[in-house]
Amino acid sequence: MKLSVNQLEIKVAGLPQPILSLSNLVIPSRQQVAVLGPSGSGKSTLLQALSGLIDIMPGQLRWQDTDPAELSAPQRDRWRFEHIGLVMQDFYLTPGLSAMENLLLPYAFRYGHIGAEIKSRALSLLEAMNFQRADSKIEGLSRGEMQRVAIARALLLRPKVIIADEPTASLDEENARLIGSLLIGLAQREQCSLIVSTHDKALAALMQRRIYLENGRIRHED
Numbered sequence: 001m002k003l004s005v006n007q008l009e010i011k012v013a014g015l016p017q018p019i020l021s022l023s024n025l026v027i028p029s030r031q032q033v034a035v036l037g038p039s040g041s042g043k044s045t046l047l048q049a050l051s052g053l054i055d056i057m058p059g060q061l062r063w064q065d066t067d068p069a070e071l072s073a074p075q076r077d078r079w080r081f082e083h084i085g086l087v088m089q090d091f092y093l094t095p096g097l098s099a100m101e102n103l104l105l106p107y108a109f110r111y112g113h114i115g116a117e118i119k120s121r122a123l124s125l126l127e128a129m130n131f132q133r134a135d136s137k138i139e140g141l142s143r144g145e146m147q148r149v150a151i152a153r154a155l156l157l158r159p160k161v162i163i164a165d166e167p168t169a170s171l172d173e174e175n176a177r178l179i180g181s182l183l184i185g186l187a188q189r190e191q192c193s194l195i196v197s198t199h200d201k202a203l204a205a206l207m208q209r210r211i212y213l214e215n216g217r218i219r220h221e222d
């Protein structure tokens, strides 16, 4: 799913300058992109805009043939659910439920039932993430294990795009390396685009393209 951004500007009340201002950005299908930049440079804002989580004006952003700003709120939620796999900074996992139940929860919530096919997809994703504790309660897992569940959940519906906000933050160095390469390997296997905001230079170096933000603008890329 190709992304085209055109004159995207995001302002917030009380601030004279836009917190994000991108004249032009194209990300071809299946590209792996790291978004880097100092704290406050606009990385999370960009990821939220790309996911349709921030209201923007129509005509500023298009995912293949869809401009999320042209959809109603329920349509946009559905479009996001079906096309974008989100991995947010806080894992948003539910205590009291097992890893597997957490993985399936958004699906069960939306469709009201869980078929054999989706269960086997969930199991195969956990296997690909090298995760062996599907029945363990989420609160008993390490942060690295929780992140694996969150990534598997993002991939469950075979999204065309994975958007991950600092997926290796708060992990120790070894886990960060492991999770980063699992995420990249899975994106490759599943043929989806991967857009990751990160301060992790080692993770960024593994991606095909790096975009550096400063004060809400693209400073340079390589």
Ligand SMILES: Nc1ncnc2c1ncn2[C@@H]1O[C@H](COP(=O)(O)OP(=O)(O)OP(=O)(O)O)[C@@H](O)[C@H]1O
Pocket (backbone or CB within 6 Å): 012, 019, 037, 038, 039, 040, 041, 042, 043, 044, 045, 046
């Ligand atoms: N709703 C809001 N109201 C006011 N200011 C905001 C709002 N959302 C973001 N900002 C500001 O916009 C700027 C960009 O924030 P953003 O969270 O996108 O940065 P970031 O690069 O992701 O930072 P970090 O690396 O610390 O996560 C910051 O100065 C932030 O304070």
